[in-house]
Amino acid sequence: MSVADSSLLSQLFERFAIEPSTEALRSAWLAKPHGSAADRVYRDALEWLERKLWSGGVQPELLALYQALFREFEQQRDADSDDRRHxxxxxxxxxxxxxxxxxxxxxxxxxxxxxxxxxxxxxxxxxxxxxxxxxxxxxxxxxxxxxxxxxxxxxxxxxxxxxxxxxxxxxxxxxxxxxxxxxxxxxxxxxxxxxxxxxxxxxxxxxxxxxxxxxxxxxxxxxxxxxxxxxxxxxxxxxxxxxxxxxxxxxxxxxxxxxxxxxxxxxxxxxxxSPAVMAGNFLEDVLGFLLRMAQLDVSQACQFHQPNGDKVSDASYHDMADLFGFKSEVARYDYHCTLDGAHDHAACFADFAVRLNRFFDGEHPTRHSYxxxxxxxxxxxxxxxxxxxxxxxxxxxxxxxxxxxxxxxxxxxxxxxxxxxxxxxxxxxxxxxxxxxxxxxxxxxxxxxxxGIEHGNDRIDLCGEFERQFFGDVMLFTVEQLTAQGYPARSLSNATIEQSLITTEGRMFELYSAKQVQILNKLERLESLFADPAQWWQAHPELVDARADFARFIANMQHNFGGGACGYSSIAEPAKRERRHAQMLSALCDLAADQDSWQRVLESLSPTGAMQAERTAR
CATH class of the missing domain: 3.90.550.10 (Spore Coat Polysaccharide Biosynthesis Protein SpsA; Chain A)
Structure with missing residues (x-):
């Protein structure tokens, strides 16, 4: 089959015949190109269709045509004996x-x-x-x-x-x-x-x-x-x-x-x-959910299906997004109900409650990126x-x-x-x-x-995850400081590396401690609002399971982020901090040696000249 015989290209040009932007594509197609010229026609048509696919929201019938046109393009290329694709x-x-x-x-x-x-x-x-x-x-x-x-x-x-x-x-x-x-x-x-x-x-x-x-x-x-x-x-x-x-x-x-x-x-x-660094913003969203529910009638048709106007970015999830150069402009995100069909706020409340404890495995019910x-x-x-x-x-x-x-x-x-x-x-x-x-x-x-996440009957423990996250942050921002000084290509003294590590660890501990204070404040407000006997969710017997899910979520938040939480204890205990400090300092000081050893092992395992050949193959 030649490009001139393509029924899919014909379908594309017939469907969008009135659009001036297809005229050049149509002319190239009618010229009955072969070889690389035919490839160019397909590529240009696919790029045009991709732009059309996403203009004004994705259109399922165009997506099917887009996929089919790629399959036809691949069928054309399959006959190419010099296919140098990766x-x-x-x-x-x-x-x-x-x-x-x-x-x-x-x-x-x-x-x-x-x-x-x-x-x-x-x-x-x-x-x-x-x-x-x-x-x-x-x-x-x-x-x-x-x-x-x-x-x-x-x-x-x-x-x-x-x-x-x-x-x-x-x-x-x-x-x-x-x-x-x-x-x-x-x-x-x-x-x-x-x-x-x-x-x-x-x-x-x-x-x-x-x-x-x-x-x-x-x-x-x-x-x-x-x-x-x-x-x-x-x-x-x-x-x-x-x-x-x-x-x-x-x-x-x-x-x-x-x-x-x-x-x-x-x-x-x-x-x-990690949930270790999302607790503050998620608690803010859960508070917002309950505050809004408190203003709505339990039997009213669900009002949580409004279009999602909050754009989730890299800054949206993280309690300390400013560390990464991001700034979140939205403090609280709405929950968007996932139930289909007619339902009331009691059903929405129960659906949200089921999702709450998934947070501890890293799911964020209120902040999804698209x-x-x-x-x-x-x-x-x-x-x-x-x-x-x-x-x-x-x-x-x-x-x-x-x-x-x-x-x-x-x-x-x-x-x-x-x-x-x-x-x-x-x-x-x-x-x-x-x-x-x-x-x-x-x-x-x-x-x-x-x-680092342990599940019991009702208890979910993030202690290991929390400790790995804290010291991972310490390592990251220490490396960021060191690379600004030319590391690892430039050899830095052990004293310079250690001072950077000490400074970063102290700064991160202050930030984590400050965030815990904010989390405790939000937890106190959430507990008070949820347990208020005047709220309608406390009066409805059909919400007994949902109330249990909420109570379990609050208890797990207290366990992992409250006073005396294992995660905070593990990063505050002197012996554990000294052990981690020694591990990280040794790793940072010996990085260049580790990289040299890695390169030698790669070369010993790799077939002769294979890695060098790749550099000239493209």
Whole structure:
């Protein structure tokens, strides 16, 4: 089939015949182009259709045409014997999350089916594969993950299972001296479960290095198991999750036409931020919900379906967003009821109450982010933060292993991003290709597994998460100070590094303590309002379960953020602070040595010349 025979292009031009902007496209199509000229017609038509797709809100029938036109374009290109597009290896660390993992891989397979990036031969997508790095503790989940990998391989998405045995074998291949030198990046080698996502990723990167082809055209696409290749949009009819972005095609174009070495996207849906630093703003929203409910009649038709006028940004989730250079202009966000059909405020109250305790697993019921369409290539920007669940890099960038991994601190991505920016500057970019983030599993109402969060019958404990977040913030802002002085390329004295660490730790402790005072004030107001016997929600027997959910939420907030909360105690206790201080100081002082050891191990594992060949292949 030639481009002139395209029924889809014909359909496009007939549908929009009266629009002057299609005249040049139509003329190029009627010229019956071949080869690269035909590719240009398809690209121009797809770019035009993409702009049309998002003008005035997404239109489902145009989305279907957009996807079909991409499939036809791929069919045209499949006959090209010199297809030099990139092969994507999607790297997914997973720990005891079979349901999350299945949804994640299902979304990738669906993306491949809808857009058909690369060749599809013998029932297999040839330009996309998956490396599944398992960090599970439960043998049943290890078995489930292995079976899921085999299932998706059988369905056309080649998925390699990189489990504990393969990780142990890789670790054993390293010289003893290298294992010792890289303990902060790889751990001790045992146990090989719940090592943490950063160590698991680093082991996966070594595995990738060991099998680099001599002439690579590869990109490594790192995501998390609780993400999907979709975007969430907000419409008058409510939220919708759509396969509206051809991630692989767009990334191939960016890495083909630019010198980017590392690229990061973001997420939409649930926040990438820990509940440890969202409690203040969520309490503000819960207070707002109850205050508004108190002014409404219980049997009145639900008034919580108004259009969402509050735009959620990077500043919206975080209690200390100003630390990152953001300023939130909205202090309180409204809840937007998710119930369909006719219902009253009692039903809305109960629906909101069910969602409250999901907050402790990272879901934010009042602040969801949505995809905001923009011209992609013009929007490429210099970056400073890695979103570890959505970043892509060339094989030569395997040299950027995740530092300080054995410390298991949060904020590993922002720390890594500052260090990458310090080294390659404009080679590190961000782009508007977010992935859908879903913290909880619908059937559970919580995450299958999340380190640092412990679930009891009614109690949810964030102590471990809180401690990892605090010291992760200390590490991040210490690194930010040090890179401003030329670190790590410029050698700084241990005394200089330690002084920066001490100063940052003191500042962060003051900020966390001040935020706790604000949280306690909001908690007191919330408890008083909720328990007020004059409020209608206290008088209705059908709301007994909803009241219990509210009471459990307040109790868990008190447990995790109130006076004597374990998280605050853990960051205030001198012995624990001294231990963390010593760990971080040693890691910062030895970073250059760790990076050198990492590079030597990469070179020892990589086939001769493979990483150098990649630098000249683009």
């Amino acid at each position: 092969h994507f290896v999607v790297v997914i660390p997973v720990a005891d999350r079979p349901e999350h993992l299945r949804s994640c891989l299902a979304s990738l397979l669906k993306l491949c089916q809808l857009y058909r990036y690369g060749s599809y031969r013998d029932g297999r997508f040839t330009h996309v594969s998956v490396l599944l790095a398992d960090d599970s503790e439960q043998h049943a989940n290890q078995r489930s993950h292995r079976e899921i990998a085999a299932d998706f391989t059988a369905r056309g998405l080649t998925t390699e299972y990189f489990g504990a045995d393969a990780q142990r074998e890789l670790f054993a291949r390293l010289p003893v001296s290298s294992r010792s030198a890289l303990q902060r990046m790889l751990g001790s080698g045992e146990p090989l479960h719940h090592k943490g996502a950063s160590i698991t990723r680093n082991l996966a990167y070594l595995h990738l290095a060991s099998r680099l082809p001599a002439q690579p055209r590869q990109l490594f696409y790192c995501i998390d198991s609780d993400q999907e290749f979709r975007v969430r949009i907000d419409t008058a009819q409510g939220e919708r999750n759509l396969y509206a972005l051809n991630y692989l095609h767009q990334l191939d174009r960016i890495f083909t036409t630019t010198d980017a070495q590392v690229l990061t996207g973001k997420v939409v849906g649930d926040p990438p931020v 995809y905001e369409p923009a011209e992609l290539h013009a929007g490429i920007q210099s970056a400073r933060t890695i979103y570890t669940g959505n970043y892509i890099f060339r094989p030569s960038a395997l040299r950027f292993g995740i530092p300080f991994a054995s410390l298991k601190l949060r904020m590993a991505g922002p720390v890594m991003g500052r260090l990458i920016k310090a080294e390659i500057g404009p080679g590190f970019v961000s782009v508007n290709l977010p992935m859908l983030h879903k913290r909880t599993v619908a059937g559970l109402g919580q995450s299958e597994f999340r380190p």
